Every structure is written in C-alpha cells, then in structure tokens.
Amino acid sequence: MNQERLCELAKKYSVTSTQDFSFEIAGANGPFVRDSSGKRYYDFHSMVGTANFGHNHPQIRKAVRCFVREYGVFHIAGNDYPHKWMVELMQKLRYVTPINFGKKVFLSNSGTEAVEAALKVVMDYHFRNDPKRTIVLVFRGAFHGRTLGALALNASKEVHRRGFFQSGPPLKIIHLSFPDINTDADPLAELKDVPLEKVAAIVFEIVQGEGGINTADPERMAALLNFLRSVGVLIVPDEIQTGMYRTGTLFACEQYGIEPDIICLGKSLGGGLPIGATVIEEGLDFQERGRHSNTFGGNPLICVAASQAIEVALNLNKTKLERNIRVLSEFAPEGLGMMRRKRFESVEARNAYMAKALEKGVLLIGSGEKNVRFMPPVNIENSLLSEAIDILRTCD
Ligand SMILES: Cc1ncc(COP(=O)(O)O)c(C=O)c1O
Numbered sequence: 001m002n003q004e005r006l007c008e009l010a011k012k013y014s015v016t017s018t019q020d021f022s023f024e025i026a027g028a029n030g031p032f033v034r035d036s037s038g039k040r041y042y043d044f045h046s047m048v049g050t051a052n053f054g055h056n057h058p059q060i061r062k063a064v065r066c067f068v069r070e071y072g073v074f075h076i077a078g079n080d081y082p083h084k085w086m087v088e089l090m091q092k093l094r095y096v097t098p099i100n101f102g103k104k105v106f107l108s109n110s111g112t113e114a115v116e117a118a119l120k121v122v123m124d125y126h127f128r129n130d131p132k133r134t135i136v137l138v139f140r141g142a143f144h145g146r147t148l149g150a151l152a153l154n155a156s157k158e159v160h161r162r163g164f165f166q167s168g169p170p171l172k173i174i175h176l177s178f179p180d181i182n183t184d185a186d187p188l189a190e191l192k193d194v195p196l197e198k199v200a201a202i203v204f205e206i207v208q209g210e211g212g213i214n215t216a217d218p219e220r221m222a223a224l225l226n227f228l229r230s231v232g233v234l235i236v237p238d239e240i241q242t243g244m245y246r247t248g249t250l251f252a253c254e255q256y257g258i259e260p261d262i263i264c265l266g267k268s269l270g271g272g273l274p275i276g277a278t279v280i281e282e283g284l285d286f287q288e289r290g291r292h293s294n295t296f297g298g299n300p301l302i303c304v305a306a307s308q309a310i311e312v313a314l315n316l317n318k319t320k321l322e323r324n325i326r327v328l329s330e331f332a333p334e335g336l337g338m339m340r341r342k343r344f345e346s347v348e349a350r351n352a353y354m355a356k357a358l359e360k361g362v363l364l365i366g367s368g369e370k371n372v373r374f375m376p377p378v379n380i381e382n383s384l385l386s387e388a389i390d391i392l393r394t395c396d
Contacts, residue, residue: 028055078298111266112145114276141211212368213341248337271309
C-alpha cells in the first residue's frame with residue numbers, strides 16, 4: 001500500500017485524535033524513524049518522549065527477544081499475581097527514585113494511569129487522615145493525561161468507591177501560576193487566597209511538556225514546595241516526560257532538590273513499550289485490598305523492557321550527554337537538558353517550520369500553542385545531533 005493510501009485509510013478508520021495523517025512511519029532505529037519509501041528522518045522528539053535512549057535500543061531489544069524466546073507471549077496480571085520480572089522492576093524503581101523513605105510501586109500502562117493512581121493514593125490517604133483536604137494544586141500550562149472518570153461509573157464492589165471515591169474524583173482543582181524562569185510569576189504569593197488546611201497535594205511538571213516547554217525557576221519552585229510541605233501538602237512531581245535523563249539527570253527533581261512523596265513515571269521508562277508507574281512513600285499506601293488495581297499493569301514483557309531501560313539509564317555515557325546538552329542548548333537556549341524549544345510568532349509560522357524540517361529529514365512535534373519542542377534521544381551520537389541541527393538551521 002502506498003503512503004498516500006495508507007494515510008487516507010488511517011484517517012478514515014481512526015477516531016479524530018492528535019494525528020496529522022500526512023506521514024507514515026514504517027520503522028525506527030536509534031535516533032531515526034523511516035517512512036515506507038525507506039527515507040530516514042531524525043526523530044527529534046523521541047516519539048513524544050518515549051525513546052529517550054533511541055528506538056530499538058540493542059540492550060532492551062536483546063532482553064525482550066530473550067524473554068520471548070524463552071517464555072513466549074503471555075500476560076500475568078501483576079497486580080493480582082506476583083512474578084519475578086515485576087519484582088525486579090519494582091526493586092529497580094525503588095532504587096532509582098528520589099523518595100527518601102520506604103517506597104511502594106503501582107504499575108500501569110500509561111502516564112495518565114500513573115497520575116490517576118497518584119490522585120487515588122492522595123485522596124485515600126487524606127480520607128483516612130484529614131478528610132477536609134480535597135484541593136489539588138496544579139499549574140497553569142500543566143498536562144497530566146487524558147482519562148475521564150471511569151471510577152464514577154462503577155457499581156460492583158463497595159471497596160472500589162467507598163469514601164472519597166464515591167462519585168468520581170471530588171477533588172477541587174486550584175490553578176497557580178507556573179514559576180516560569182522567563183516570568184516573575186510567584187505562586188507562593190498566590191497561596192494567600194488558598195485555604196491551605198484543605199489542600200491535599202500539588203501535582204506538577206518541572207518542565208511543562210505539552211504546555212510549551214516552560215521551565216520552572218529552581219528557587220521559586222523550591223520556596224513553594226518547601227512551604228507546601230510544611231503545611232502538610234503532598235508533593236507529587238509528574239516526571240512522565242521529564243524523567244529518564246530527558247532534562248540531564250535521571251529525574252528533573254534531582255536538579256531542583258525536590259523530595260517527592262509520590263512520583264509519576266511513564267513514556268521512556270518502558271523502553272519502547274507502554275508503561276506507567278507510580279512510586280509512593282510507603283506510609284501513603286492504600287489500607288485495603290482492591291482499592292486500586294488494573295489488568296495489564298506488571299505485564300512480564302513490559303517489566304523486562306522497563307528493567308533494561310533503567311539499566312541503560314544507569315549506564316548512560318554522561319560525557320556524551322553533557323556534550324549533547326551543550327550543543328542542543330547553543331542551538332535552542334530555552335529549556336532544560338535535552339528538553340528544549342523554539343518559539344514562533346504564529347501557529348502558521350511554527351507549522352511551516354515543522355513541514356520544512358520534515359521535508360529535509362527531521363521529524364518535529366509542537367508544544368504549547370506556537371512552540372516546537374526539541375527532544376532528540378539523549379544518547380544520540382554527537383555528530384548526528386550536529387547534523388540534525390545543521391538541517392534545522394536551514395528551515396527558518
Ligand atoms: C507530563 C505528562 N504527564 C502525563 C502524560 C500522559 O501520558 P500518556 O499519554 O502515556 O497517558 C503526558 C503525555 O504526554 C505527559 O507529558
């Protein structure tokens with residue numbers, strides 16, 4: 001089937017979503033994707049942040065192949081039955097995540113599910129301990145997923161819905177200004193209008209991905225979070241996009257001195273396969289069996305891929321990474337680590353830039369209203385990064 005026909009059929013069959021239907025991807029390797037004619041493109045957004053170590057990483061591919069060769073394709077519902085691949089992944093997650101006390105892990109299938117689990121932990125914990133805390137603080141420009149209230153529909157077991165889960169999330173959301181490095185916004189000052197004794201948690205990105213690659217000012221962020229922690233608010237960074245070395249450290253939290261109570265992970269953690277993970281301080285854990293679960297969380301093959309992705313992260317060549325950050329930040333000064341942006345005057349100008357880049361062999365994705373994000377694999381060869389940037393320089 002030729003590319004044009006395939007895109008036509010995809011458009012006909014797919015529910016309207018985020019696709020642009022102009023480009024078929026037929027394969028991917030390292031920092032490249034290719035179309036069905038064999039033309040190669042730099043994947044300059046690492047497939048929306050899912051391939052921070054490049055596509056088809058040899059170590060991850062090898063682990064997946066060995067698993068399939070030995071065990072075949074099967075599923076174990078990890079939240080119902082333990083298995084060694086899940087325990088190994090949990091051990092690694094407990095080792096790498098920057099939570100100070102004992103930790104527990106919930107495995108799921110996507111970022112949005114990781115955030116849902118975090119919200120349920122927060123709600124259940126406060127329902128048991130301080131039920132007036134029903135406010136969740138978030139920043140303007142935030143993006144945390146797309147799920148909508150399946151829990152509210154349930155009518156089978158009481159344990160699914162008791163307490164705060166009765167009619168879907170009863171949470172009240174209060175938006176604060178993001179402490180953007182490029183603005184003077186001071187969310188701490190905005191708290192004077194917030195009834196702090198009712199605040200349950202703050203959920204936030206350190207670099208807002210969908211929101212435009214907006215980077216938090218470390219001092220204002222720390223001041224806000226330290227204050228919130230002192231008044232009993234749970235600190236919940238969403239590192240689904242910023243994690244796995246995207247910003248230059250394994251988690252962006254580490255650069256900001258943030259100690260999470262709960263951390264949400266996904267995207268590149270799966271090494272190319274779908275995953276979500278919610279790591280929590282163990283004192284926050286649910287107290288009843290069945291309060292939260294799912295069917296596909298802890299799939300053995302995915303656990304194998306994610307365990308290897310963590311190994312790849314732990315063995316990353318830091319010298320190469322630092323050089324990549326230097327080169328990318330010279331080209332695109334705004335952002336953090338390997339998560340950077342270019343701003344445009346209009347949507348049309350942004351889209352024209354992206355179209356030109358695609359034509360010349362660099363795949364880009366937008367961010368915010370008028371920005372483009374630059375997020376090549378963090379381990380891309382230095383020479384290839386420079387080559388891709390040289391192409392982008394000709395696209396203005
Ligand atoms: C920061 C952040 N949180 C959550 C999500 C949702 O992840 P998923 O699309 O895997 O549900 C995304 C996805 O882009 C994200 O960037």
